[in-house]
Amino acid sequence: METKNMNILLPTDFSDNSWSAIVYALKLYANEPCTFYILNSAHLKVSAMSDMSNKIVKVMKDNAIKELLELKNLAENANANANHEFETILSLEDLKTGIQKAVEKYAIDLVVMGTKGATGAKEVFFGSNTVRIIKKMRKCPVLIIPEDYDFVKPEQIAFPTDFNRFYGQVELQPLKDLAALYNSEIRIVHINAETKLNEVQEYNISSLQSYLEDFEHSFHWMPDYSKKAVEINDFIEELKIDVLAMVNYKHSFIESIVNEPVIKTIGFSPKVPFLVIPD
CATH class of the missing domain: 3.40.50.620 (HUPs)
Incomplete structure (x- = not known):
């Protein structure tokens, strides 16, 4: 091909x-x-x-x-x-x-x-x-x-989601294209705000599994801290993440970052490349 x-x-x-x-x-x-x-x-x-x-x-x-x-x-x-x-x-x-x-x-x-x-x-x-x-x-x-970042093969890509939103082929394609370059593992990270997932979340998990079936992927649950930015940097470190990928939709974490009057107040500065996928 x-x-x-x-x-x-x-x-x-x-x-x-x-x-x-x-x-x-x-x-x-x-x-x-x-x-x-x-x-x-x-x-x-x-x-x-x-x-x-x-x-x-x-x-x-x-x-x-x-x-x-x-x-x-x-x-x-x-x-x-x-x-x-x-x-x-x-x-x-x-x-x-x-x-x-x-x-x-x-x-x-x-x-x-x-x-x-x-x-x-x-x-x-x-x-x-x-x-x-x-x-x-x-x-x-x-x-x-990020500034002064030396290239590292993206073997681990993190994709944070709360599972409340359905991701279809269009949103997931850039993630899959990136993962295909180096057979990266996609680590789907859920920030655990609730004790039990609802039906919509369960459905979105199974959709993600089917869309990503040709890729090595795993699901991870992170505890809910008060600051999303802290959690994201924690799992980047913990899971040895090489690239962070997120979809930029209305009311998403990305939107909350870019709408901050002074970005540094969120304290969000990932140490790895950040793939922003349009909605």
């Missing part, structure tokens, strides 16, 4: 953090045919534009194009895979719009990005750009790579 060529979008602001995310993506898909689209947003606010001549704007665009090409060369040289192709995209819109347009135009399967850009504060896990992307991305999954 012919392997599908993956289209992967790599947003960059030329920071070390975004380069680490690119390196992770190259290693994750080392054995897969892929086209990597490296995207930079050279967006200027209208107020700034009116004060500048077209000449300055042109210089900024030229600089961004030059940096993109340098980054492309760097990626090609860091990567000896003949199955990989690289393209560059310069967007003159804000990053969120640039990403959304690229996802549609180039039939992107996955966006891989760092947690924060050049100006990210140390104590905040998600930078504001990352939060905006997670909130708005409804077309394809986003894989968020």
Whole structure:
């Protein structure tokens, strides 16, 4: 069977953090045919534009194009895979719009990005750009790579759920695609808020089992603490998890994170890559 060529979008602001995310993506898909689209947003606010001549704007665009090409060369040289192709995209819109347009135009399967850009504060896990992307991305999954994270084969993938929500083929496909790369085990983690599951939860468990029957998977019950973030970091450590995967639906844990006015108050900073699957 012919392997599908993956289209992967790599947003960059030329920071070390975004380069680490690119390196992770190259290693994750080392054995897969892929086209990597490296995207930079050279967006200027209208107020700034009116004060500048077209000449300055042109210089900024030229600089961004030059940096993109340098980054492309760097990626090609860091990567000896003949199955990989690289393209560059310069967007003159804000990053969120640039990403959304690229996802549609180039039939992107996955966006891989760092947690924060050049100006990210140390104590905040998600930078504001990352939060905006997670909130708005409804077309394809986003894989968020923690700062200074060295590639580890994703042998264990955690998928937390309270079993109250049914997951079908569409939501589970990105999880299965990721697990298929390295025959990863999918660990379904239930944060135990109740002593007994109801009929809906029982049904959703059996659906998950049937959808994941071709994959090694196991179910784990975690005690209910007061803070979900603490539990999630605990089982990442306890089960030696390499990637955390969650579906971003209304009132989900992810939505509660990205809607926090100051993200650090939740104290959520997983030490592993985080796959956000759109609803």
